[in-house]
Amino acid sequence: KQEVTQIPAALSVPEGENLVLNCSFTDSAIYNLQWFRQDPGKGLTSLLLIQSSQREQTSGRLNASLDKSSGRSTLYIAASQPGDSATYLCAVIGSGGGADGLTFGKGTHLIIQP
Amino acid sequence: EAQVTQNPRYLITVTGKKLTVTCSQNMNHEYMSWYRQDPGLGLRQIYYSMNVEVTDKGDVPEGYKVSRKEKRNFPLILESPSPNQTSLYFCASSLLGRAGEQYFGPGTRLTVT
Secondary structure (H helix, E strand, O other), X not given: OOOEEEEOOEEEEEOOOOEEEEXXXXXXXXXXXEEEEEOXXXXXXXXXXXXXXXXXXXXXXXXXXXXXXXXXXXXXXXXXXXXXXXXXXXXXXXXXXXXXXXXXXXXXXXXXXX | OOOEEEEOOEEEEOOOOOEEEEEEEOOOOOEEEEEEEEOOOEEEXXXXXXXXXXXXXXXXXXXXXXXXXXXXXXXXXXXXXXXHXXXXXXXXXXXXXXXXXXXXXXXXXXXXX
């Protein structure tokens, strides 16, 4: 059964720092990996989707990488801002049978201090 | 604006009183699904639908029903809610099926007393 782990569970950094959030998954048979942000009382906002054949995706100050063979993904946030404070979730879609839906990690709660 | 909407956003009810949470998307997506989010357990899929009149169980379907009579709507039905169904519920949709980018609604916070 696929398991997704996110490290660290919580992170607090001063504004302006570059930071890396980590995601690992146990089964490398995936279609894609998706990063989301979740704000309190709100839904999940899709940030980046990386197909299994891709190595990375970029959107503005965000860059996500994928190493499928080692079961790892990182989300790099450049020049962090207080508005980046949220919980970041990674999720995978398996290609080898089993669960139909996304398998989520438990998230990294990020606080950017002004 | 392309979006997934859910109603109600907040609901407090009592054990055994049937309720329906509605989900609607305006993106002509074929694939829709429901998740619940619980502290320490993360998000888990309840049911999904690959198209109109095609639904199937996810990881935690017990105590829930769904229907897909129209492409845009995918209601979640709790026929006899119990306190262990107190949770935050999300509806999601995707243009390219389960392997496509998933778009989530704003969530429905349900409390069953």
